[in-house]
Amino acid sequence: xxxxxxxxxxxxxxxxxxxxxxxxxxxxxxxxxxxxxxxxxxxxxxxxxxxxxxxxxxxxxxxxxxxxxxxxxxxxxxxxxxxxxxxxxxxxxxxxxxxxxxxxxxxxxxxxxxxxxxxxxxxxxxxxxxxxxxxxxxxxxxxxxxxxxxxxxxxxxxxxxxxxxxxxxxxxxxxxxxxxxxxxxxxxxxxxxxxxxxxxxxxxxxxxxxxxxxxxxxxxxxxxxxxxxxxxxxxxxxxxxxxxxxxxxxxxxxxxxxxxxxxxxxxxxxxxxxxxxxxxxxxxxxxxxxxxxxxxxxxxxxxxxxxxxxxxxxxxxxxxxxxxxxxxxxxxxxxxxxxxxxxxxxxxxxxxxxxxxxxxxxxxxxxxxxxxxxxxxxxxxxxxxxxxxxxxxxxxxxxxxxxxxxxxxxxxxxxxxxxxx
Amino acid sequence: xxxxxxxxxxxxxxxxxxxxxxxxxxxxxxxxxxxxxxxxxxxxxxxxxxxxxxxxxxxxxxxxxxxxxxxxxxxxxxxxxxxxxxxxxxxxxxxxxxxxxxxxxxxxxxxxxxxxxxxxxxxxxxxxxxxxxxxxxxxxxxxxxxxxxxxxxxxxxxxxxxxxxxxxxxxxxxxxxxxxxxxxxxxxxxxxxxxxxxxxxxxxxxxxxxxxxxxxx
Numbered sequence: 001x002x003x004x005x006x007x008x009x010x011x012x013x014x015x016x017x018x019x020x021x022x023x024x025x026x027x028x029x030x031x032x033x034x035x036x037x038x039x040x041x042x043x044x045x046x047x048x049x050x051x052x053x054x055x056x057x058x059x060x061x062x063x064x065x066x067x068x069x070x071x072x073x074x075x076x077x078x079x080x081x082x083x084x085x086x087x088x089x090x091x092x093x094x095x096x097x098x099x100x101x102x103x104x105x106x107x108x109x110x111x112x113x114x115x116x117x118x119x120x121x122x123x124x125x126x127x128x129x130x131x132x133x134x135x136x137x138x139x140x141x142x143x144x145x146x147x148x149x150x151x152x153x154x155x156x157x158x159x160x161x162x163x164x165x166x167x168x169x170x171x172x173x174x175x176x177x178x179x180x181x182x183x184x185x186x187x188x189x190x191x192x193x194x195x196x197x198x199x200x201x202x203x204x205x206x207x208x209x210x211x212x213x214x215x216x217x218x219x220x221x222x223x224x225x226x227x228x229x230x231x232x233x234x235x236x237x238x239x240x241x242x243x244x245x246x247x248x249x250x251x252x253x254x255x256x257x258x259x260x261x262x263x264x265x266x267x268x269x270x271x272x273x274x275x276x277x278x279x280x281x282x283x284x285x286x287x288x289x290x291x292x293x294x295x296x297x298x299x300x301x302x303x304x305x306x307x308x309x310x311x312x313x314x315x316x317x318x319x320x321x322x323x324x325x326x327x328x329x330x331x332x333x334x335x336x337x338x339x340x341x342x343x344x345x346x347x348x349x350x351x352x353x354x355x356x357x358x359x360x361x362x363x364x365x366x367x368x369x370x371x372x373x374x375x376x377x378x379x380x381x382x383x384x385x386x387x388x389x390x391x392x393x394x395x396x397x398x399x400x401x402x403x404x405x406x407x408x409x410x411x412x413x414x415x416x417x418x419x420x421x
Numbered sequence: 422x423x424x425x426x427x428x429x430x431x432x433x434x435x436x437x438x439x440x441x442x443x444x445x446x447x448x449x450x451x452x453x454x455x456x457x458x459x460x461x462x463x464x465x466x467x468x469x470x471x472x473x474x475x476x477x478x479x480x481x482x483x484x485x486x487x488x489x490x491x492x493x494x495x496x497x498x499x500x501x502x503x504x505x506x507x508x509x510x511x512x513x514x515x516x517x518x519x520x521x522x523x524x525x526x527x528x529x530x531x532x533x534x535x536x537x538x539x540x541x542x543x544x545x546x547x548x549x550x551x552x553x554x555x556x557x558x559x560x561x562x563x564x565x566x567x568x569x570x571x572x573x574x575x576x577x578x579x580x581x582x583x584x585x586x587x588x589x590x591x592x593x594x595x596x597x598x599x600x601x602x603x604x605x606x607x608x609x610x611x612x613x614x615x616x617x618x619x620x621x622x623x624x625x626x627x628x629x630x631x632x633x634x635x636x637x638x
């Protein structure tokens with residue numbers, strides 16, 4: 001990605017030289033004080049962690065540092081055509097400042113920020129000033145040659161030329177012209193070098209691929225944990241439920257066999273009990289199946305499964321689905337259980353008396369939004385169940401976004417990249 | 422009474438055939454897939470069809486779709502749909518044409534042969550047989566927001582539940598061990614409290630109650 005200010009090519013350089021110099025000046029003015037202030041506050045804040053104060057202040061300071069680095073990322077892209085990837089871990093959302101502080105301190109991107117502050121206040125500052133000087137210094141020389149030498153103390157050193165009269169002033173002018181020509185060819189490159197330097201420090205090692213690997217490792221672990229926990233739950237449910245009931249049925253039928261001649265009355269009682277037990281086992285199995293993969297989802301797909309779900313809610317729920325096809329079964333299932341959890345949350349905590357569900361597919365993403373007119377204040381984490389949804393969606397590169405201002409309304413969006421068939 | 426039966430699991434199909442034959446039904450065809458069911462319904466002209474929701478080859482709600490299609494061709498064709506799970510969504514689709522002759526029951530209900538065959542006969546005669554679970558779900562939802570339902574006495578609520586399942590006054594009376602006159606009085610009270618028009622026709626009465634319970638969803 002390059003912009004018009006790219007240093008390659010003479011015409012671009014001609015236009016870019018004065019602009020680059022001005023930008024260099026601006027960068028120099030911002031980077032030194034900004035980097036020093038950020039670095040000092042960060043070091044002080046982290047130093048105060050053992051005392052306790054730092055635990056509260058550090059997240060704010062580090063977020064400030066991050067904003068400062070983000071500003072440079074924007075400028076790098078717009079002024080230098082240098083894209084600096086941004087790879088911060090998602091901020092820990094739990095309200096606990098302790099967890100937030102250490103969550104942030106565990107992020108290598110934060111440490112790269114801090115290291116960059118040191119680089120920026122030294123080498124970064126020098127490159128920025130140099131860009132400005134490439135224009136300013138020749139201008140000074142030209143001014144000296146044009147007559148400024150008369151009012152300056154004698155001798156005035158311009159570069160290696162001691163200006164003391166008309167002749168040396170002209171020599172200084174010639175040097176200034178030479179420097180101007182040199183600056184014309186280098187200024188944009190020097191400015192670009194400033195941003196490349198920032199990228200070298202700020203960009204994650206091994207770039208986006210390494211970050212992707214990290215995310216995949218994390219989501220895969222979550223997926224494996226979740227499915228193992230799910231299997232354990234199913235095993236326990238079957239073991240204590242249907243399996244135990246069928247054992248009871250078998251025993252009762254055995255007793256019936258023995259009693260049928262001697263005590264038909266008692267045998268009939270046991271038969272009735274066996275029938276009740278088998279009916280109960282069926283009910284339990286049905287609930288279990290609904291928890292694993294709801295039958296309507298298998299039979300009709302996401303749209304009708306959500307409609308059927310809405311019909312079971314005690315809150316009036318309007319469902320709007322426009323899906324031209326069906327997603328893969330795992331995606332459908334993930335989306336269904338995400339929506340189901342979000343709806344359960346809305347019913348339990350929001351106090352809403354109306355819920356709207358909208359599902360559609362656009363730009364290669366399945367997007368489901370759930371809106372309620374309740375009191376708001378829903379957060380991911382804090383045991384809301386939404387954190388679990390977020391983790392499960394992670395396996396599919398899906399995301400969960402919650403907008404829930406106090407006083408409502410709550411809007412939860414679930415998005416999963418997928419194709420429909 | 423001639424029955425077309427569609428159920429893909431051999432054990433269940435065999436059991437149902439035996440159960441129905443033991444209770445005096447004639448099995449016109451016992452099939453195991455959607456296409457076979459469609460053909461049997463078109464060729465056999467049965468008095469009633471007993472159909473599993475989920476059938477091969479798609480293993481989706483093929484049975485339900487076949488039944489709905491057959492009813493569009495022959496309005497009021499009596500269909501009793503069996504399923505491992507009941508959904509209001511499906512119940513609503515079955516009832517949508519308002520023609521009656523519809524049943525929707527959990528497979529568990531075949532455990533009680535008397536009640537099951539009673540339901541098959543009722544549907545064949547143009548009546549309704551809704552699973553108690555469907556009715557309970559409807560009632561649970563409506564109760565949360567419906568004042569008239571709250572004004573019913575516990576006994577009236579029981580009668581309403583049984584009526585919504587499609588049972589006649591006589592059946593309700595024997596179930597609750599009261600006289601038919603008492604049931605008639607309860608139903609009149611229920612209709613007055615819910616603001617429904619009274620009808621002598623049993624089937625219309627059931628459909629009105631179901632429509633009331635499913636209203637506004």
